[in-house]
Amino acid sequence: MMQKIQKFGGAMFTPVLLFSFAGIIIGLGTLFTTEVIMGSLAAPTSLWYKCWNVVLQGGWTVFSQLPLLFVVGLPIGMAKKQNARCCMEALVLYLTFHYFLSTILSQWGGVFGVNFAAEVGGSSGLTMIANIKTLDMGMMGALLISGVVIYLHNRFFDTELPDWLGTFSGSTFVFMIGFFVMIPLAFIAALIWPQIQVGMLAFQGFVKGAGAIGVWVFVFLERILIPFGLHHLLYSPFFYDNVVVPGGIYSYWAKNLPTVAASTDSLRSLMPSAAFTATGYSKIFGCPGIALAIYATAKKAKKKQVMALLIPITLTAIVAGVTEPIEFTFLFVSPMLFAVHAVLAATISTVMYLFGIVGVFSGGTIEMASLNWIPLMGTHWPQYLLQFVIGISFTGIWFLVFRTLILKFDFKTPGREDDAEEVKFRSKAEYRERNNTTGNEQVDKKTQLVMDILEGLGGKDNIVDVTNCATRLRVNVKDENVCRDDPYFKSIGTHGCSVNGKSFQVIIGLKVPNVREDFEKLL
Incomplete structure (x- = not known):
C-alpha cells in the first residue's frame, strides 16, 4: 500500500513542475500591469498594459485549467502501459463524467440540494470546466476520475476481442467501459459532493481559526513527510485546491496581487x-x-x-x-x-x-x-x-x-567519517574519470550512471515499476535484499537512496526526467 501511495504522490507531482514558470510569468505580468506600482505606464488604456496583459493571461493557463492538467498528468506516472493513450482516455472520460453530472443537476438539482441556476463561483459550489457548468470538485475530483480511468486502462487496454470487433479494442474499449462507469459515478458525485463541500467549508473555518498553531502543525507535517514521499499529498489540496480558499492559495494569491499591492x-x-x-x-x-x-x-x-x-x-x-x-x-x-x-x-x-x-x-x-x-x-x-x-x-x-x-x-555527516572511510560524495572530476573510461573504451557518463543505478537495484529483472518526482527516481523492486545500500548510490554519482521496504527512491537532482527515460530504455 505504501508503494502505491508513494507512486501516486510522485505522479501527482508531474503537473506541478509547470507551476514555477507559470508563477514567474504571472508575477512579472502582475507587476507590469499594476498601476499602483508602474504608474501611468500601466494604465489599462496604454499599449504597455495591453501587451503585458496578453502575456499575463497566457500565464494563467496552467492555474485556470488545473483539473484538466491533473487529469492528463496522472496517467503519465500511473499507467502501466501506453501512457499517452491513457492520457487521452482520461481526458475524454473526465469530460464525459462532467457532461453527465451537469445534465443530472440541471434536471434534478433540487433533489440533491444544489441550486443549479446559481452563478458559478462563490458559495454556489459550481464551476465551469471546458465550458461545462458542473460541480466544483477541484483537483480531488479530477484525480478521482483519472484514477478510475487508469485502473480501467491497466485492466482492459490489452483485452483481445474477436477479429470482427477489432476496431473496438485498445483505447476504444477502455472508453466504452468507462462511458458506462461514469454514469453511476456522476450520480454518486451529485449525491455526496455537495455534502463534502459543506464539510470543506467547516474545515476551512477550523484551519483559519487555528491561527499560529495551525501554521506550525501544517509546516511541520510537510517537512517530516518528505522522506516518505507523502508531502505532496498534504500540501497539494491546500496550495492548488479549495481546502482553504477558492481555487487554492497559489491561484487566489496571484489573482489578488493587485489588491495586496x-x-x-x-x-x-x-x-x-x-x-x-x-x-x-x-x-x-x-x-x-x-x-x-x-x-x-x-x-x-x-x-x-x-x-x-x-x-x-x-x-x-x-x-x-x-x-x-x-x-x-x-x-x-x-x-x-x-x-x-x-x-x-x-x-x-x-x-x-x-x-x-x-x-x-x-x-x-x-x-x-x-x-x-x-x-x-x-x-x-x-x-x-x-x-x-x-x-x-x-x-x-x-x-x-x-x-x-x-x-x-558525533554524527558522521560528510567530512566526519572515520579516517578509514572515504567521503561518501565524489567530486565531479573523480566521477567523470571513473565513468568515462573502462580500459581503452570511452563510456557515456550519463548512460554509465543509469547502468550503475540499475545494477544497484538488482538488475532489470528485479524492477516492478519506475516513476519520478522533481528530484527522485522512484522504483519498486521485487526483492530488496539484492539491492545495494546508500553508500553505493552515493559513490556512483547520485545524492543517495532512501529505502522503505521494497520502495527505493534514488536522489538524482533536477535531471531526473532524463535519467528515468534512459532507465526505462534499459528495461
Missing part, C-alpha cells in the same frame, strides 16, 4: 490563509545554516571536498526550492537531525506569521521574488526587510543547533 496594511490582515505556503523559509534560510554546520564540523583535511558538495546543493535549495539533495545528506546520517530540521522549519514559519508576514513562500527565491517581492516591494518593503532579519537570525539558529548536535552525538 494597493494596500499598506499587513500582509496577514490582507490574506491570512497564505500563511500555509510558508514551507519555503527552511529552504532559503535553513539550508544555508545546515550547510555551514556540516562544513564547520568537517575534518580539516576534508573541508574542500565537503565544500564542493555543499555549494551546489545549497544553491539548488535556495534558488530553485529543491531541498532533497541537502536534506537527504543528513537524513541518512541521523533521522533525529531531520526531525529537528522539521521543528525549526515549522517554528520560523510560525514566527513569520506572528509578525504579519505571509504570501506564497513555498518555493525558492525565484518563485518568492516573482509572486511576492517584485510586485509587492513598493508597498510592503518594511515587512520584507523584517522577513530577512528574522530569516537570517534563524540561519544562525540552524547553524548553532546542528553544529551542537553533530558534535555532541
Whole structure:
C-alpha cells in the first residue's frame, strides 16, 4: 500500500513542475500591469498594459485549467502501459463524467440540494470546466476520475476481442467501459459532493481559526513527510485546491496581487490563509545554516571536498526550492537531525506569521521574488526587510543547533567519517574519470550512471515499476535484499537512496526526467 501511495504522490507531482514558470510569468505580468506600482505606464488604456496583459493571461493557463492538467498528468506516472493513450482516455472520460453530472443537476438539482441556476463561483459550489457548468470538485475530483480511468486502462487496454470487433479494442474499449462507469459515478458525485463541500467549508473555518498553531502543525507535517514521499499529498489540496480558499492559495494569491499591492496594511490582515505556503523559509534560510554546520564540523583535511558538495546543493535549495539533495545528506546520517530540521522549519514559519508576514513562500527565491517581492516591494518593503532579519537570525539558529548536535552525538555527516572511510560524495572530476573510461573504451557518463543505478537495484529483472518526482527516481523492486545500500548510490554519482521496504527512491537532482527515460530504455 505504501508503494502505491508513494507512486501516486510522485505522479501527482508531474503537473506541478509547470507551476514555477507559470508563477514567474504571472508575477512579472502582475507587476507590469499594476498601476499602483508602474504608474501611468500601466494604465489599462496604454499599449504597455495591453501587451503585458496578453502575456499575463497566457500565464494563467496552467492555474485556470488545473483539473484538466491533473487529469492528463496522472496517467503519465500511473499507467502501466501506453501512457499517452491513457492520457487521452482520461481526458475524454473526465469530460464525459462532467457532461453527465451537469445534465443530472440541471434536471434534478433540487433533489440533491444544489441550486443549479446559481452563478458559478462563490458559495454556489459550481464551476465551469471546458465550458461545462458542473460541480466544483477541484483537483480531488479530477484525480478521482483519472484514477478510475487508469485502473480501467491497466485492466482492459490489452483485452483481445474477436477479429470482427477489432476496431473496438485498445483505447476504444477502455472508453466504452468507462462511458458506462461514469454514469453511476456522476450520480454518486451529485449525491455526496455537495455534502463534502459543506464539510470543506467547516474545515476551512477550523484551519483559519487555528491561527499560529495551525501554521506550525501544517509546516511541520510537510517537512517530516518528505522522506516518505507523502508531502505532496498534504500540501497539494491546500496550495492548488479549495481546502482553504477558492481555487487554492497559489491561484487566489496571484489573482489578488493587485489588491495586496494597493494596500499598506499587513500582509496577514490582507490574506491570512497564505500563511500555509510558508514551507519555503527552511529552504532559503535553513539550508544555508545546515550547510555551514556540516562544513564547520568537517575534518580539516576534508573541508574542500565537503565544500564542493555543499555549494551546489545549497544553491539548488535556495534558488530553485529543491531541498532533497541537502536534506537527504543528513537524513541518512541521523533521522533525529531531520526531525529537528522539521521543528525549526515549522517554528520560523510560525514566527513569520506572528509578525504579519505571509504570501506564497513555498518555493525558492525565484518563485518568492516573482509572486511576492517584485510586485509587492513598493508597498510592503518594511515587512520584507523584517522577513530577512528574522530569516537570517534563524540561519544562525540552524547553524548553532546542528553544529551542537553533530558534535555532541558525533554524527558522521560528510567530512566526519572515520579516517578509514572515504567521503561518501565524489567530486565531479573523480566521477567523470571513473565513468568515462573502462580500459581503452570511452563510456557515456550519463548512460554509465543509469547502468550503475540499475545494477544497484538488482538488475532489470528485479524492477516492478519506475516513476519520478522533481528530484527522485522512484522504483519498486521485487526483492530488496539484492539491492545495494546508500553508500553505493552515493559513490556512483547520485545524492543517495532512501529505502522503505521494497520502495527505493534514488536522489538524482533536477535531471531526473532524463535519467528515468534512459532507465526505462534499459528495461
